[in-house]
């Protein structure tokens with residue numbers, strides 16, 4: 602099969618590799634859509650290294666058609682349309698025992714320790730099949746929509762950490778795919794005002810189209826003044842940092858009211874140590890949380906919200922490329938000209 606092989610940092614080679622076969626308990630999918638994540642870009646640029654192998658196939662947001670089932674697999678058959686939660690926990694470490702399988706001490710993931718979906722076929726490990734990580738999807742949604750259940754599930758995890766709810770004033774920093782998903786989730790959760798901060802005009806337009814009350818260009822407007830204006834000087838109830846710019850973590854602290862919540866959703870580059878006004882956290886009793894990956898519960902919820910049309914993800918896909926144009930695809934994703942980039946192998 603053809604696969605986009607990550608051979609070294611900054612190097613992806615489209616090449617022929619052996620087509621995976623389904624071993625006992627495994628299934629093999631014909632990949633129909635795989636979307637490029639910000640994390641894939643960080644992996645490509647050598648800024649994320651945990652679980653990354655060379656050579657390997659990356660790509661962890663995907664959906665496809667079952668083409669082969671291994672011995673002992675009962676619940677799937679060739680032709681099934683499925684999408685996959687790629688984060689595979691061990692189910693027995695202290696974190697898994699406490700409902701935090703997303704940060705499992707022995708966590709592995711498809712697109713990291715296991716070859717991912719920027720290829721014609723992807724093998725789903727037996728632990729993922731048996732663990733309930735493969736979800737059947739209805740005919741009503743497109744492959745790329747199902748692929749986006751993964752990032753949406755991560756966003757649901759973040760929304761829970763930020764405790765977004767009825768009547769909240771929410772600020773979202775960054776209107777890339779992740780920010781635009783957070784926006785829709787916050788709206789669905791009953792947020793009263795949602796302010797999105799984003800320097801790119803086309804992304805601000807999309808934010809307004811998807812329900813933002815205000816889309817601020819942080820280079821042109823004073824975001825803090827806008828937020829104070831809307832909240833009678835108090836500040837937002839919650840801020841979600843949806844882009845991994847270290848300085849934003851500190852800015853976010855100044856945007857929330859006393860007792861407000863800041864969720865550091867986006868990952869930062871390894872070694873980033875931004876200065877932080879720790880007294881803002883101290884005196885204002887700010888709750889700062891992080892979010893890493895997702896659990897099966899988040900994935901399933903995301904998929905069902907997409908199927909129900911509560912969260913619009915098709916609108917986020919701005920570019921589609923065949924596998925042959927993997928380089929153009931990564932360029933489009935990195936350039937920020939579009940929003941979400943999908944590969945259709």
Ligand SMILES: [Zn+2]
Pocket residue numbers: 638639640661662751752
């Ligand atoms: Zn992702």
Ligand SMILES: [Zn+2]
Pocket residue numbers: 690691692693694695696697698702705706707708
């Ligand atoms: Zn575990």
